[in-house]
Amino acid sequence: MAGMSVPRRSGVLGVSVIASPRARSIAYSRFRPSPAQAFMNLARPIHEQFSVDRGAAHGQGWREGTEAGVARLRVFVEAGLVAGGRIALDARAQHYLRHVMRARTGDALILFNGQDGEWRASLELAGKARADAVLAECLRPQAPEPGPWLLAAALKRAPMDWLAEKACELGAALLWPVSTKRTVVDRVNVERLRTIAIEAAEQCQRLAVTEIHAPARLDAALGSWPMDRRLILCDETGASPPIAEALTRLDARPESLAILTGPEGGFEPGELDALRKLSFVTTVGLGP
Template identity: 40%
Template sequence: MSIPRLYLDAPLAEGNEVDAAPGQAHHIGTVLRRSPGDAVRVFNARDGEFEARIEAIRKDRGRFALGPRCRAPGEEPEVRLLLAVLKRDPMDWVVEKATELGATLIQPVVTRRTIAERTKAERLGAVARGAAEQCERLSVPDVRDALPLHRVLDSWDGAPLVVAMERSLAQPLRALPAGRPIALLVGPEGGFEAAELDDLRRRPFVVPAALGPRILRAETAAVAGLAALQAIVGDWV
């Protein structure tokens, strides 16, 4: 039986006891049917990962006793994803896969052809935490509220922003210069409007890029683009 991994933002240290985050007690006790004394692992990016055991568990609360640290914290490349808001199921899927692929920031954006303009950062953050627990990451990406694309661009910090531009003369991703942090922007299913493309090309930090000869769905482009970035300038190098 595998040992559950649980993300906790509380300070972690051997010998401490920490409370379960909201929802964790129900998942551990009711869904996974674990009991006091059973083993778990608790982690975050700041302190690392610790062996632990369930000290107490009820329907809506739990407490863990921390043992020795089994993984020290470490650096990871800063790879960001900006994605035009999708419908709920595809959006959840992209957040899950982006977490598995090492995205450190997930920023939903609203464009002129965005399918859905509403998304809940809290719910998507829970999807990201669950994915981090499953894929053995120590960190959880920062999932933010959706914002209009121009607002995100106006406040951008200057990091290279790779924009997936279909049917363009953009260079393939393998031609990207090395450097971190780096970000990927994927537009809506209908693509960017001409005015949006003109605005993007005027931004000095924007790097137009092609994701191959085929037209990809937005969620496919996000996953393919992140995988390529990790292979070129990330932790797959």
């Protein structure tokens, strides 16, 4: 890793590992984090907490430590998964396998589609324009992944991308971008967020991908709200009980909860007052 810059990240060891080239970091040095920085590091996926030998990954270093028949390449597909089936991989999967991981015909794959569990397959490349996966056996049956919804005021591109990635990694069932009175973003690229959620699911071993809902105004989203789903309102004003205290009072399963976060400038006072009056809303504070 000579000649590469070493960005500093809070409280992370400067350790080098071989990992997926999708990881975006290179090397880290340890220094004392603030409490907020330490908390954020807990939410970082493992491939962001350590440095990556990108040259080894691109040079098929991942293959050297792969035992026969054990796949290191995990890919989401839309098609149904059945034993003996053959699936034509889409352009996104082909780019990842051909150009990022330098995969070859015969390499083992792991496929999932959010419905049929996780399957072992083998890769078949046909020229430059086609790649197929031939299914062998089911490795993990599909299991329920109960998770909360996340309603988030739309953010600018980079933080919204980050939010979609983390929502999937932390098990959210749905991400719903909403617009509030102080929201400054007027457009959300749903397809881009879906791609990010798919890639996050591929990396974190989830069997399901967080659904990305079409953006809506907050009042419209709440106008047809399912009354059996409790909405946790994140209140930055300090007027609400701490989140840990508030959640202990709720007798609710994760799949019956939703979380609402506001824009960079926070909710307007009138919005907060209106939200607090809704019977299905519980307000929580995020501070000490």
